Amino acid sequence: MKKLCFEMPVVSQCSVYSCAYNVNSGCHAKAITIGDRKNPNCDTFLSATDHCKETKLSAGVGACKVEACKYNKDFECRAEKISVGFAKKTTYCLTYKV
Numbered sequence: 001m002k003k004l005c006f007e008m009p010v011v012s013q014c015s016v017y018s019c020a021y022n023v024n025s026g027c028h029a030k031a032i033t034i035g036d037r038k039n040p041n042c043d044t045f046l047s048a049t050d051h052c053k054e055t056k057l058s059a060g061v062g063a064c065k066v067e068a069c070k071y072n073k074d075f076e077c078r079a080e081k082i083s084v085g086f087a088k089k090t091t092y093c094l095t096y097k098v
């Protein structure tokens with residue numbers, strides 16, 4: 001497997017406990033994708049009762065499709081870190097700002 005190494009904003013906290021990647025309020029996917037162009041929902045959310053076993057690293061934001069956010073540049077997130085939770089009855093990037 002080829003290893004990639006680059007800087008990404010970190011997912012510092014996530015309160016979507018029903019997601020497979022969530023363990024103790026942390027997201028442990030390698031990287032997540034935010035947004036569907038209009039809404040800053042978590043596109044990586046996976047509803048499951050079992051959760052990932054690898055929890056050493058916190059996820060990064062690999063891509064974000066919400067151009068309206070002030071932190072978005074060239075379809076990437078430029079915030080230092082983000083937090084994810086629920087808003088508007090869906091998963092939501094709580095760092096989203098216009």
Ligand code: SF4
Nearest residue numbers: 014016019022027042
């Ligand atoms: S940030 Fe997204 S993928 Fe990560 S635990 Fe939260 S809902 Fe799941």
Ligand code: SF4
Nearest residue numbers: 040064069072077093
């Ligand atoms: S802070 Fe803005 S640019 Fe970054 S992931 Fe959230 S919605 Fe996307």
